[in-house]
Amino acid sequence: MNAALLVFTWLSPLVLALLAYSRKGRLLPALATLPALAAAALVPSNESVEIPWLLLGVQLGLDDTSRIFLLFTAVLWLVAGAQATLQMSDDSRAGRFRVVFMLAMGGNFGLIIGQDLSSFYLGFALMGLAAYGLVVHDGTESVRHAGRVYLVMTLAAEFALLIGLLLLYQRTGDLTPDVGAIIGAGNIELTFLGLAFAIKAGLIGVHFWLPLAHPAAPVPASAVLSGTMIKAALIGWMRYLPLGESALPEFGGLLLAVGAMTTLSAIPVGLMQKEPKAVLAYSSIGKMGIMSAAIGLIAMDPRLAPAVISALAIYAAHHGLAKGALFLGVGIAKDTGASWVFYLLFIPALALAGAPLTSGAAAKDILKIALDTGYSGWIQMFVGLLFVSTFGATLLMARFLNLVRPYTTDPSSHGAGLALPWLGLLVLVLAFPLVVNGGPPSAMNTAIVIAGIAIAAVIWFYSPTRGVTWVGRVPPGDIFEWILRYIRGAGLQLTAPLTK
Amino acid sequence: MEVDVLVLSVALPLCGALIAVAWPRRCEVVGMLTAFAVSVAAVLTLVQVLVVGALQHEMGGWTPGLGIALRVDILSAVFLVLVGLVVLASSVYATGYFGQPREKAHFWPMWLLLLAALNALVLSSDLFNVYVTLELLGLTAVSLAALSGQRAAIDAALRYLLVGLLGSMVYLAGVALLYLGYGTLDLPAIATQIESEPIAWLALCLMTGGLLLKTALFPLHFWLPPAHANAPAPVSAVLSALVVKAGFYLVMRLWIDLFPALLTPSTGLLLGIPGAAAVLWGSWQAFKAERLKLLAAYSTVAQLGYLFLGLALLFQLAPGPTRDVLFGGIVLMALTHGFAKAGLFLAAGMVQKRSGNDQISNLGGMAQRMPVTTFTIALAGVALIGLPPSGAFLGKWQLLSSALGLGQWLWVIVVATGSMLAAAYVFRVLERAFAGSSQPDAPVAIAREEWPALLLSAIAAVLLGVGSGWLWPLLGNDI
Amino acid sequence: MNTLSWSFLDILLVIALVLLAGAALRARSLRQSIILFIAFGLVTALVWARLRAPDVALAEAAIGAGLTGALLLTALRNRPSEESRLVSNNGMRWGGRWGNVAITVSVSLVALGIGWAVLYGMNDTQSGRLAGQVGSALELSGVSNPVTAVLLNFRAYDTLLELAVLLAALLGILSLGGGRATHCTVDPIATSLRGWLVPLLILTAGYQLWVGAHAPGGAFQAGALLAAAGVVQHLAGRAHAGLPVGAVLRVLMVSGIGIFMTMGLWTFLGGRGFLAYPQRWAGELILLIELFATLAIAVTLILCYLGSEPERRRITPAGSKP
């Protein structure tokens, strides 16, 4: 039974995608996630099913961390799917959206449950490419530009991953390398794997596609993009780096530093954005920075591995759900324009900021508890980073709410039925800390959050106009946009074929 | 009563010619019957030779020294079959080609005399007898070439006659010297006595010079293209495929049977260099030729070049299996060229008859109007270029293999360029044939004219390539 | 080594020969060169006689000088004055003056070579080569004249082919079609000459045919003489040179080879080998063959002469053109 469930998790989205084109298939996106939910709940860990004749020999299975990932991914895909069905009932190209949506979903699930190299790579590639369809759904010029940048970066990530996996496979010799076999990776392999997942996670330097793609995509798509797809990087790192077995001091250090820089740079740029979804995109980049830094930390100090990995999984789950809720909220706000939507948005915003009694706080506490086991200078630095990110997140959330407010003033469009799936998600976000007993709220954390709220309130009331000057000076794709503008300005048509 | 079939192959055509002259109204029927009978006789001779080995028939019962003997071994038997089949096919074609009875009455007797001359030449092994057959061949060929009566044909025939006479006279001088030196005219008898002395050398040069003039090897080829291009189609087919080849057959006979003692590798070059020049010059001219028949004529000059090239290589190989294989290759190339060129000329004749002239430039849409003819030209082209599955491919393979074995690069380059040029001029024609003319009018088929040409080309392009396995070992024990 | 056996006469003949040949080739007008050529032919006949080759001398006189001369003269008569050049594309002209010198030098070099070889070859005379064999086999051949024996028995096949060559030439000429009928007057001398010359020629031809068996003579010489009679008939204005017309003419044309072939096939099918006459009947058979050969050769040569002669009057039935 378990084997069937696992296979169906992967197969059902792909197969149903073929039927989704016609109008009758409107409900399919939501239904396709059910096997994944069931599998996440029922299938015992380290249960795997072998399909030797598929691809190069496929092995599907779940372990503890991938179970959590599968759970929150499935939930988010379910909600996003339902939301898409409701919102896009009148869109002419909904059929195509549904097909591409479900292909991406299939890729994402395959990525998580596929334990062998080829199915991981298949999932990674399928998700990346199908997501392109989601990004360029609207078809306007700016969206097309974002889609092109996204595509190039995704392909680059894919090929880097291919090389990395090739090197890994050539070294280990079997398609489903267990953790022990992964030790001793050469630094070429590490660079390639690192690069592939860095692009996916949106770390600094290769992040510019994310703030372009996420806002461009329709709301359900961007929810999934931010919520689950970029998490693939984490899964990749956890699975193909010898975390907990051998120490990778330089690689870990590099990852920690890059993660830290990403988080720190994301906050100011995020604040300067004019578009709410762009703000959310930068907040995702920040959060991914934190998680990558955590991975770097584990790489340096293997002893931390087991505890921190599970903590990270929970943190990722929290971030996924909250970020998904925020993105969906923006969509509903735009559609319904109802003021209560704005107030409900406060819940996921606070959760994301890590306010006490919310999932954010719980996740952060678990992470801090896991880190207490080891003691080194780096951990202290990481905890400091955590606090800074909390403060930044609060500011970003305030900025976001400030930008969403205008949408919710005129109560013109159709009723609340649209928001049903979103409300369900909010309930989950609220219930998250209960499920995950995070322990008592730490004083330090609450103090930072309150300070953040205070500053935000001050900025909000006193300088609604003056803040405008430095807002919007940095375009969403920041450094890439400048480079591109410089190149286009200087008349070099280097990227002509790409942008045709 | 074991009848020597080989005599029949001379007697039958002669009788046929006589009856044709005496009874002009039925000359066509007589001609066809004789042609058929002769080809049957040729095949029977070949079978007899395969079974028994070399045959000999003393004319008049006298010993060869005093009298004349007809001798046939596998080489001459194979040439007999070539002559028989090509003449038979051309005769079938000729029945459709000549319209008025007056033309028929003139054509058929001379045609049968030509056949008799060819058979007599291939079979005879007496030097003076060869001279007489050469003369008979020359005169009949000239009269047939001049049959169409236009000014160009008459001029070409006249030049052909003068060149032919010169060639025979020089050959006769050589025979006189040989008789002077060795006192007999019978080929095998002289072969035993010959050793490297001045008179033998001179006789060799004179006889070969005379024959090369008649075989139109490169420097002496100027008379061939106009003669073959302006003759009527069946005549030019036989001229190119057989008459010129008879000269080559004689050179091969002389150089291999009569003068082996004199031959040093360097003498081979005497034939090799003009042969190479012939290949290049002939192919180049063929490529530039404007008319299909002129193209075919120049291609004959080129193909003969290959044969002489082969001979040059043959003499540089020590007697042994490689030499036999190369000899087989040369013979196969000669046969393939014979069939292919006959097919090509007959096809060219059809094109000329159907569209007034055989200018290559206005062959447009021929593939549509005359599919069988185009297919014939294509098959003949394949055999001329030497692409598989034609016999010429095997021949060229042996040629290249022995040239590379000897490490002589010049020949390899010549053969390679020759093949490319051949491909150029063949596909130049085919290309126009494929270029569809706008209105695809109904394909016309005159079976009587189209099928013989097709069969000839098919033999050259496919049968000789695939089915000639049995021929090689037998040819080996001839030299 | 025989002594210095050539006499003064030989020197004279040789010089005459070479001078006449040179003159014939370089004479200014065509008519002169043809006349000189005929003279050259007669001197050649003399040389053959000198070299003890009477049969060849007769043939040379009748055919070489006589008939060839007649052919050349008729060719000359019906053409206007100016030369008709055979301008060949590249072959025959050999590029002007320097070409001439080059050719002359090379040809003379080859001639010297052959001459030296002849000297070398002649000295070791191999005792008459085949003459001995012919001598020994002569009585088997049914005739006593060795040349006729060789021609019609030992190398009969050669003669057969030679008649075929003659026939081929004739067919070629006929296929070229008669020339345009031109009007030419009949001079009285010819008619009177015809009165006594033609019977004389026929008589000598018959004698030549008969004597061939045991003395110089034979079918070719007899045929040539008959042809000469024909030419005279034609010059005298006789319609169609006295030849029969139509089917009979065609049968006559092929009679020579026809008889030869029937004889050959008869012996061949009789199992004795092609043209191997039964020893007893050899003489008579050879005579029979020679008779028909003579007729054939005569008719052929006359037609060659006529063929080249434009038809005087069209009214005669198809006549020579079958």
Next chain:
Amino acid sequence: MNLSSTLPGLIVASSLLPGLVIFFLREGSQFTRTLLNLGGAFAKLVLVGIMIWGVFHEKVYATRWTLAPGLELALHADALSVLFVTLSTILWFVTTLYAIGYLEHSPKRSRFFGFFSLCVSATVGLALAANLFTFVIFYELLTLATYPLVAHRGNTEAIRGARIYLVYTLGGGLALLLGAVWLHAVAGPVTFVEGGVLSRLPEQTYSQLKWIFVLLVLGLGVKAALVPLHGWLPQAMVAPAPVSALLHAVAVVKAGAFGIVRVVYDVYGVEFAADLNLLLPLGVMAAVTIIYGSIKALSQDNLKKRLAYSTVSQVSYIALGTATLGPIATIGGVVHLVHQGVMKITLFFAAGNYAETLGVHKVSEMNGIGRRMPGTTLAFTVGALGMIGIPPVAGYVTKWYLGLGALEAGAAAWVLPVLIISSLLNAAYFLPVLYRAWFLEAPVDWPNEHPRTGWFETTGALFWPPVATAVLALAAGLFAAAPYSPLEWAELIAEREYLR
């Protein structure tokens, strides 16, 4: 007359005889012609099936016919030939169906199908050739059979294209002939023996063997479209679609590549070729072709020209695999023989469909074609993704094995970058096409659209072949590890080549 001595002969004859008969059919006898065509194709399929079964059970099939002392026309079924024969037989069957549909009402069909069958019998003969002499014969026959096909339309540029094609291929044929004859002169009759026959030759012939190798590769390189010799391929695009499909996917181009594989493995033996350091130049030539082909394809607006240049680069993967010493690279090279065939024929079918149904020849005219002809465009997408090397379509298997082979042979330094650059370039010239097809608006009316008959987007005979081959490509990728798959067969071949 037992089966083992006649089967190869029968397979060649099964398309030769119908071909010859078709030549003489009248234009109007449509039914008999189709019957002969399909009958011949089906018979060949059955015979090949028997042969596969036989070879798998170690049965020996060989037909011999002596043409001259030392020169023998020999056909035999070894692993490599079976692979190529199966490929060409299946694809010929599909292409015949397609051709019948494509040339529905065009003139001169008897001539077309006659030469079409001759071309396939030449390809099959070439595949089954047991010695170099037979290979040369069928190689030249292929040129002869394909020339009229390229010149089929008879208009000026068809004739011009055919002429260029002829000049190249005859030149190549001549080089191959010279090489073969020289080899024959040096080493006597050369039969294809796994592991090569030339290693036993004495030392002083090595310099000659080098020159012979150059000649042979030059000769084969023309048909395999290695860079300096590839000029004819884009020009030959003037041929009707089924011809360019069969020619450039299966027959002509593969003949060259197959020839190179034969020469390197079965004549020289790969170790011996490596000792003579012949493999590096071949590899470099292949690499240059791959990159050059892809770059040229970028700038081609005519769809078939773009596919042609893509073929130029794709076929050189086979040469690259052959030139890299090591069993894994061999597998990559050999399996690509099949994969490229299947994928490229799908693309050409699709291109033919567009041209025939909508009169679309240029990429710029392909906006929104996905909406008008979803089935064909889906097949086109599968083929294109395969070309880029995205799993699950067959292409990624090749890239996977080629990459691994390069790593194993230590030649990763230059092989991997080539693979990556070419994959990126493939993406660069295929994805814009897909983008236009799926995401852009269709023009109001197509260049010359045939009225839509019935439910299908085009006639059945035109619709099903591309779908069938797309499914094949997908299956070859998905079920790569299954028994009887091309990959399995390639491993069998590589194992036999390196057994010694």
Next chain:
Amino acid sequence: MIDTGVLYGLTGVALAAMGFRATLLEPEVIRKLLAINIMGVGIFLLMIATAYTGPDTAADPVLHALVLTGIVVAVSATALGLALERRRRDKDGS
């Protein structure tokens, strides 16, 4: 040491050479035919000279037969040549 046979043999060679040269160089057709005939006579002279074995003994009959045949062949060739020449003149329209 030059006896009659050799003398005539050499003359024959000389005549043949003159004939050959003239055939190549003379543009006029009829002169070419003349030259060929002269060349023929030259070669026949060479043959008869070899057949001559002194004033008293009988000459070699085989060679005589050959020369006879040669003469007949020469005359037939000349006749054909002249006929061709005449036909060429007629076609000329002159």
